[in-house]
Amino acid sequence: MTEIISNAQTITADQVNIREAVLSDAPALTDIYNYYIQTTTYSFRIDLTDVSLKEEQIKERQGTNPFLVATFDDKVIGYAYTSDSGSYEGYSPTKEISIYLDPHVKAHGIGGKLYHALEDEILANYPAIYKIISLVTGTNETSLKFHQKHGFTEYGRCKNMGYKFDQWLDVVYLEKDIHPIH
Template identity: 35%
Template sequence: MSEIKIMPVDITDAAQLLDIYAYYIQNTAITFEYEIPSLTEYQKRIEEISQTYPYLVAKKDGKVVGFAYAAPFNHRAAYKWSVEVTIYLDPTSRGNGIGKKLYYRLEQCLSAMGFQNLNACISVPKKDADSYVDYGSMHFHEHLGYKLVGRFHSCGYKFDTWYDMIWMEKLIGDHPVPAPLLLDK
């Protein structure tokens, strides 16, 4: 069995990341994005995020099978110790522990940088799972120690269906006073 390698993103990975993300845009309500961004736009997103925050890829036999990154939770200064985390896996690679490896490594990087709170924005069905979204991401995050902190009702519309969105949070720091200095990547 091939080993999964977790490493920082390289801009040359962008096309493979976009292929993974495109699947979720076209086939799921996991992202509320409707249109697949151009490769140029997606490369710009990667470059902007990875200037400040960890952006990791999981590779198997040299092929990207998943990615995870952090981004600002909110742009106001008081929120700078909190980040929003995101993860996407190649659909054929789900359920093999890759997501857990990516998130653990991402958490290690963020903790070392001084971040205190991880926040995940997750789409969920209003009630019962459908062919576009289920509670899998919520359960994945629960398994990793995230707690539900809020639910927004019928806030996303995709595939002629209204979906709810939840926020989950994991505290990774002890919130000292004064707040820790944030280190560069």
Template identity: 30%
Template sequence: MIIRSANINDAKRLLEIYSYYVENTAITFEYDVPSIEEFSKRIENILTKYPYLVLEENGVIQGYAYASAFRPRAAYSHCAELSIYIAKASTGRGYGKVLYAELEKELEKIGIINLYASIASPIEEDEYLTNNSEQFHAHLGFKKVGEFHKCGYKFGRFDNMIFMEKILRH
């Protein structure tokens, strides 16, 4: 297993992983799979300030995690919002835990101490959305700090959005 910084050459594989979640789940509220050009720009933009990590197993990227600005104002510069996506066939293998542990180390190096995750949360679990992401983040020490009701609409139904927080150091 190798964890390394993402680069533009990874965009195709990362988009393959992400597209599953766009097309088949409400984990992301994005409706349409972005073009490779758009997705590449997203990677480039994040890499200008934040870590964007990929996890490879046997030379194949199995997942990725990255940080982005929590809010644009300077007062929030010690905060970051995290995102993580694991290839559908590779979930449940502990890759997410390993990626987040490495991401946290990288974020501490650049002075980030508050971590936030905005997570789609089902009103009722179904094939599009479960509570797995909330449980995953709770297992890693994140605490639920807020909830927006019927915040996202996808697949003909509403879902909530929860915010979870982890303070790396006080």
């Protein structure tokens, strides 16, 4: 396991650097993701994952989907990426976004900075992406407010879509047009 950020409460967004993910980031990304698997309903994954998953995700996205990391003092404290939203070619204009932060750095503007960097990367280098979506657990009020603040609107809710920690969970579907179709 990589070192946990212990003084994160003093980190502000202007102290954070954003860059493309590289394979050597995979252990830190895994630790962040495993925290959410183990302690929250934000991911419906039950079993902890290993570094190979994040390595594979970084490799798969090169050239087709942006994958960014936020760093502080050369330590990865968060990440954001897009994924294909469907398995067929016709879905390619729409991408699903995911954002995860080290749990100790929430509410310091870092998630917003990471999201804006991801959107800027899409606008600058991925002109074929027209829409981004996000699937958020219905009980994750922080994420729902975050997405609303950044221009996402709800377009659906699937009741009891997942089951974790002895409870049924809704999924809220959110969307945002990046390159609106006229």
